Amino acid sequence: MRVGKLEMDFLVDSGAARTAVNQPLKLPVENSLTVIGATGKGTKCSVYAPADCALGDRNISHRLVYLPDCPTPLLGRDLLSWLGATMHFTPDEITFTLPPENAWMMALKLEPPAMQDPEWKQWIDQVYPLVWAVGIPGKATHVTPITVQLLPGKSPMRIRQYPINREAKRGLQDIIDKFLKYGILRECQSTWNTPFLPKPNGTYRLVQDLRAVNERVRTLHPLVPNPYTLLASIGTQYTHFSVLDLKDAFFTIPVDTSSQEIFSFEWEGSNRVKKQLCWTVLPQGFKNSPTLFGQALANDLKEWSNKEEVLLLQYVNDLLIAAIGVTQCLKATVSLLNFIGLRGYRVVQSKAQIALPEVIMGKVCSTTSVTPMLMAGHPQHSPDPDLNQVLSSFYEKTQAGAF
Template sequence: MLITKEIEVASEKENFRKIMDQVFPGVWASNIPGRAKNALPVQIRLKEGGQPVRVKQYPLKKEDIEGVGPIIENFLQLGLLRECQSDFNTPILPVKKPDGSYRLVQDLRAVNKVTEDLYPVVANPYTLLTRLTPELTWFTVLDLKDAFFCLPLHEASQKIFAFEWESPKTGRKTQLAWCVLPQGYKNSPTIFGEQLAKDLESWEPPPGEGQLLQYVDDLLIATRTQETCVDWTVSLLNFLGLQGYRVSQKKAQMVRQTVIYLGYEVSAGQRTLGQDRKEAICQTPKPQTVKELRTFLGMTGWCRLWIYNYGLLVKPLYALITEGSRDLQWTKDATRAFNQLKKALMSAPALGLPNVSKPFFLFSHEKQGIALGILAQNLGPYRRAVAYLSKQLDTAAKGWPGCLRAVAAVAINIQEARKFTLGQKMTVLVSHTMSAVLEAKGGHWLSPQRFLKYQAILVEQDDVEIVVTNIVNPTSFLSGSMGEPVIHDCLETIEATYSSCPDLKDTPLEDADTWFTDGSSYVVSGRRHAGYAVTTSREVIESGPLPTNTSAQKAEIMALIRALELAKGKRSTSTRTQGMHSEWFMLMEPSGRKEDC
């Protein structure tokens, strides 16, 4: 193992020497930032009715001012900043790095609110790697240095990003404005990504099989052979240098069989979560505020494709957020979920890169209102997971029978899986008879629009084949088994669960008291009033007000509920003049959860 590692290191050094001998030296980042030669000055437009924003600079520590001072002076000398007088102003926040140096950060949230939104055409990091085939085994990763600074900002737009600065040397206060596309502006990634993509269209790769992927300013070369990877890397570096871009030599990973790209560890035919990313998340202490918990969930959400049952694991954590309190009140379930999520993250498996030349298999089921799925492809006698899918059902679907919730889950999982399959055939394994449930019972719960949508996804697509099986766990699915025919009868289960109570009669009981119920809701002088009453033909048994937001229909139901509560242990008939109480019983019965799906 040690000898193999030494050979790999020696090979990397030799490849690095070959590349450096052939590359234009100006491509490597230095103190002087690049300038994209074909880029026109970027114009920023305000939203209709947008007004200048003025956010005062908050106090800064002396050490922070002294730390960021040399950076600002250097930017002024390089023409990245200039002095100005502007009716805009937003604060800066010097950020200290682990090595003791500083980063200049500007709080542009106020500017982002008043400037026009651009549709983000940035690649989806989840599906970007679907373009890589298993035959591509050599990789190079290039990171552009200070990428946004390569694009000039139109003179008329520069004052929008002004900030206040007091020189630590002279004590002179002034306003400074960016002459280049600033970091922190909401549209900067989209604007830069489009410009770089436009420039890369004119790059002609050398002969050999390979792929070039771009995510904003991060580039990945993937080729079949080591020699091709060297040639492509040299060609792309020279192209970028001549176009005015600069590449970080420190961050470059050139001609390797395993690289870190977008936080993923990419190798031949598979991707895993980078160890640094996993450790950073798992070292996060238990959040104490809603903001801290949202940050933690945002970090884990990036890794959700690697975590089976992710939606179930985070459900107790999202319940903490919905309580409405700023400071979190941790429950046993939430604490358990927090620890389980970290454990699942550290044991996250490697996922196969989607191979769109081979068919896919999708295992789909629903649990606690969450659509869960595993997208996989055959690897020898087994199946290798490509992605673990997890998404909540909407509020309406959560109230459906279990078999119909399974239909909704399949529709959601198929839509998510198509982001990876790109039209390749997909066999979907489910434990419910999808078409029969949809056709026979869908009309009772689904709107016409939703019914047609599900029908189009499940029935009318050539790339989807539904297979009903008794497989109910991911281990059996990934073992390659197709399972046995399912014995669960969806239609029978729904019929038994949601039929009206057999003991409910539409004729009065003999030798029983007869009670009458009613509820009403009306508006007087702009204020709604609601109430209910339970009576006999001679006296009022009980009456009372209801909350002001109660509708007339709900008031009638509340009256009936109260009558049933008062009649406990008695023999009585409850009636009202409008409608039939049997409808209410039919609606309430499913709350007993009789279905076994």
């Protein structure tokens, strides 16, 4: 589990009421409590202010107990309850399960090392070089700029920016300068304004609190595919697979100039001059960004000429090719990379899985099966999820702009 910027291995301990760490965190101590150990003796321990924690694709702000004498960090009943975990005891074994929708969401964050078939080196020179994400953001070239539709009777609103400390400003300034350079942001004078909100630890990231905007905008409800059903559609005739992860997906989709100022915010740079900036592309935190991106990419992929020869699956910003034979898979992968590259999309080369008999895309897809994955990469034996649960979990993520 990630705690702040630290990756920690936690021992799942159903006997621990609270989740605890055994090393100090750079967080203020909020209060203390008495911990009763196995000997029955109480020990007074510190409780940190809420820390940003990430378990797979799930994020939570959580108060952690500091136990310096504990041999390993403990994942206690507080977070296990939040995950909906259950334990089952039989004479032969003890099983630990998670709701399938939670297991799937965590599996989405699996990041296997880059893997390619050995023959890939003979094909890579045929790939359009600008398709690889190397710092310059992509921009979809065949997408009509998005116009945002307000709900009837809704008008612009202004929420002023909360004070940002000097250190946080320095970190954000570099990002803002880069985005201004590449046209992702522009200066404006708008009747709209929404702020950045600080994380519990006081730091910031360049994501607005767009809840007030989302309340004033018509919601787009897509027909979201059940990810289990989507991957289960892969037939046994397919022997090799490629997975491509698109970089900065939302930022590739332009917003029409008539709607850009809806996503405005105030910024005071190092020169102490206040100005307004707005997004020219789909921002994170906007409830319709995942839907609009998915539709735009799907429309582009309809024109890919090789789609009749292989199976192509799209889930948010991940693309999977299933082919019969390594040569067909390599040929289709080069073709798809060139197609989406020329259309302005960018692919994370370090995460590319090319022409392999087994790949990871939330599940392990192989020549003989599609196996669900847990965050640690072990087979998950839970039944297929209820579709309403999967959709509910997906909509919760899209409302929060988590993708």
